Amino acid sequence: MHSHLKVNSRKMMLLIIKNYKVVLFIVVLLSTVSCSKKEKEHYDIVISDINLIEIENGNITTKTVYVNDGKITKIEAYDSIDNYVTKNKIDGTNKYLLPGFWDNHIHLRGGKSLIEENRNLLPLFIANGITTVRDAGGDLTLEILKWRKEINDNTLVGPTIYTSGPKLDGTNATWAGSLPIESSEDITKALDSLEKIPSDFVKIYDSRISRENYLEILKQATDRKMISSGHMPFTVELNEALDYGIGAIEHLYYVLKGCSTKESEITQAIIQKELGFWDAMDDLIISYNDSTAQNTFQNLKKTNTYVVPTLHIGNILSYLDEVDHTQDPYLKIIGKGIIKTYEGRIKRALNASEKAKKTRKELNTFFKTLTKSLHDADVRLLAGSDSGAYNSYTYSGISLHQELEALVSTGLSPLEAIQTSAYNGSKFLKKDEISGTIKIGKNSDLVILNSNPIERIKNTQDIYKVIKGSQVYDPKKMQID
Template identity: 75%
Template structure:
């Protein structure tokens, strides 16, 4: 028989329940380094916007919730995201840190500009400051220097008497082995090939050996090479659109042979490439790029700048107040060439630029993966670090891309190209907390990428206005719709 419950039993049960409730009430609250509450999270994969609270510990996103349970946690830093919009921190997928010993300090002073513009990651596409860049990377990681994560190619690969200082000369298969060994020891994050002096054979051999080693590659392409040869040899990304245009010409083989025979030069070939552009050939080329997962970096903004150097007066650009005088001096070469070019050359350059704008839209329509890159840095006249990435995104939208597609060319595609997408590029649990908080929705207007409230890099929270005080140029950072 079952024993009946006595008064003493009831007291014991009530006591147990009371103690259980008391224990739960005294349970220690969860602790987080940063909590961003009630923010409009833009899912960069598809543009879906949902209200979320984002929890961050040790530079990593650890929880995403719909409701902000403020009574259930303690946050060292809490950001009210009401009415604001959250994106992965922007990536500038083509910059240059270069210029030799005399410009080391001026290059270093550029780094906070990227963070002030919401850019938490950059891809340095080759230069002559590799040892300094590696030092800056450590300082940024240790939070002793404000700046973005830097993925670098280290020195470029080219032939003898290369255009750019610091390039590794490859004149034989043995040179290529030594050069790639050197890059792996750095270690570089990708191989960058330039086209000023490298031979057709060595160019293709670099790609072949880099691919066999599992190294990511990108570069220009000598016009002695056909585009399909570069793609088939494993090039990971093609910098600039000249080489895409070449692969869309019905006369690519003939023009390539004329270049080999020295009957044509790079620039002399452009008008012929445009006139022989074929949509059917272009579609085959686009499909080849897509099938091989080859990325394309249009660099439209610098194209717009350089094509109109003879017409646009940049002397009152606000950024000239904060860019180092040594870097500004490096602008002279391109400016002089633009001003002294023949009328025919000036017209051809502008026509080519207009064609590239249309070509970018065609690439996007064909679902070729694009990367947003500014090409900012020394020698690239009036293409300023930080703000030029926003100009590039705007140029892409002006070319016909939707704001979402333009945004995807930054962190989302950039992380995939460098095979870092398991740790960054989207806002997901387990990924690094490199984030940008905007005051307005960039899906409605791409210019809103400039309307930055806060930038989060790992466990650090940056107020852009605080960073920019050191530059003493309020007009450089004032958002204008």
Template identity: 60%
Template sequence: MRALYKMTLITTLCMCIGCKKESPKEPFDLVISNANIIDIESGDITKQTLYINKGVIVETTPEMKSNYIALKHMNVKGNYVVPGFWDNHVHFRGGEQLISQNEKFLEQYIKYGITTVRDAGGDLTPQVQQWNQEIQNNHRMGPTIYTSGPKLDGPNARWEGSLPVDSQESITNALDSLQSLNTDYVKIYDSTLSRKQYLDIIKTAETRDMITSGHMPFTVELQEAIDAGLDNIEHLYYVLKGCSSQEAEITQQIIDGTLGFWGSMEQLIATYDETTAQQTFARLKASNTFVTPTLHIGDVLSYLDEVDHSQDAYLSHLEDAFIKTYEGRNKRAINASAKAKKDRKELQIFFIQLTKSLHDAGVQLLAGSDCGAFNSYTYPGPSLHKELEQLVEAGLTPLQALQTSGYNGSQFLQKEGYGIAIGNKADLVILEKNPLENIRNTQSIRHTIKNGVVYTISED
């Protein structure tokens, strides 16, 4: 009888053990396995699995977990995963008639792996901010948009939508307006802006902890802009000016009206001085002033008289009204004198060399395309990849070129959470080929992931 009792007890225990429930599986919205993750800071490549919930990377493991459940699982089979690209200089502009065209560009950016853009001033701020809110709520396909809102310039400014300033009071009102709009930084232009108001804008913005970026009137010396607190220089003309051994003399001629912007270029190149240049680079580095070279648009505009863009495939994505905005630049390029055409090409070559010198000196560069209405054949999406190619042509490694996109862009705008790490937003690009081997491989895009949403990219 006792033996039977023992047998029954053992059987019951075994049955209880057999009935024990399995531990619940961990739930994820998206799992990306068998991925070659590229660390944009170090260039290291590691095989990992990424686990994503609510658009955020919540875990990474060298080997795939065995006990999980995912709404979507992607085995990328050794493809390369990088953080989403940033285009650090774009424009949403052209007025009401071009709103629909600008809206279409949002999808183009995602198609080309661009998950963040920096809008460098335009006349569509309400629409841009509405689109950005919808993108953040996953109600619209598109990149995160960090915007300056309207540009600050002098009275009768060149660009529509600019805020005119001609006094300290108007500067105060303009910056109040930008802060009420909750813009991300201040963009300064130079078409009619005076020397005094330019420097006062920067100094006043500094007292409000506002980030500043822009052009520079040639009535100002570069060191003055740096000392005032300018955080980023758009384009290389202004850096070139600071590398001249005769900057003070040339500046005075411009103030006196005996020399103009374009007329000064030949003198600035002729008086480029390596010692002066290195001192300027050191100041830019010490002040943590960024530079956005915009080499690709320079290349496009320099050769408008030689290159026929009429068969560009991207034109099929553009409305007639948008293409019409190209006419001004096109006519100026074609009708320019032989000397002006030659000078423009030589300036572009010089800027490529200047970019390498800036990088070698430790100045932080930003990859920006300057795409948008009026900027001929500089197309939203592919132009960022062309800019990366230009940076490599200038002498940067593919890794260094990639760093000028999102890595440096996030530092300039003081935005945390960039990169493939736990707690960061799942803005990712899955590439078939390694971009560290060839920068053109940034275009081998299989998927763009924005806020954890997967977009599969197919060629037209």
């Protein structure tokens, strides 16, 4: 009897264990299937096995980059192809990934008659891998704000636009749409209006602005922690502008003035109306002094002031009397109204005296040396094309690449030139937490190149794909009107 019970108990135990193993197997199987499903993450874009260029140091490593909702969400060494699904898989083998380029000085302007033609320029930036632009003042602020929203909503193809809104200048300013400044009260009202837009930085122009108002604008803008940039009236010395907090100096004329042993003397002659802007250039080149220049460079560095050389447009404008641009392919793309605005500069260049033409060319050559000297002194440079209406033959999009080439021609390496685009641009506008490098959490504004731009600067134009947020563009298939 006892023995029979023992046998039955053993059988029952074996049966329970057997059933437990079956149940356990099923549970583990279901769990594995469930986990497997969980691991299939969804991404808007995956760029696999690409040569990722760390723009801050030039290191290149093969990575797979994952994008969701316009952000870089993951960067891995290998393509974990079994663990995700994506709407858009890009094979990056033998290709190169960079942050989308920034053009740090453009103009969207020209009044009501050129609104549509300016709007049509925006896809040209994307087609050239430029995902962000800095609009340095004009008369189309309301339109720009509308375009920004459309770009953000993916109803318009174009770059992120950071804008100054209208420029600040004196009464009867050269550029339409400028806010006239005659008093401290005008400055307060103007800055209030710019903050209300809100503008991304304050742009000052020098056609009519007085010395006192120029410095007061800088003081008030600095007190409000507003970023500033601009031209500089020759009635002001460079170190004064630095002391009052200017954030960036557009063009090299003003830096050149700060490198002259005769800066104070020339400034006083300008104030007394004994000397004009262009008349001062020969004296400034002759009185350039390396020791004075080095002191100026150190002050620029100490105050973290950026310089925008705009070399390419200098090359164009200096040789308008010698170079025939009538067959430029971009003339078939740019609107006729914008092309018509080129006529003023062209006529002035052709009608200039031989002395003026010679001075302009000498100055342009000197600026190349000055750019390299600034770079060697660790002054931060910004690549900007100055493209837009009125700036003859300086075309939206492609001219940024020509600016990078011009920077390399001064002696910068391709990497150093590229750093003046998105990397430095994002730092200047204090947007480096969201852009400028390829990092997890940053905006997925990216450009994929077919060839290595670190080896050859012209390779920045060898574009395979452009990524703006969650949109992927093939420049060869883009419809450009």
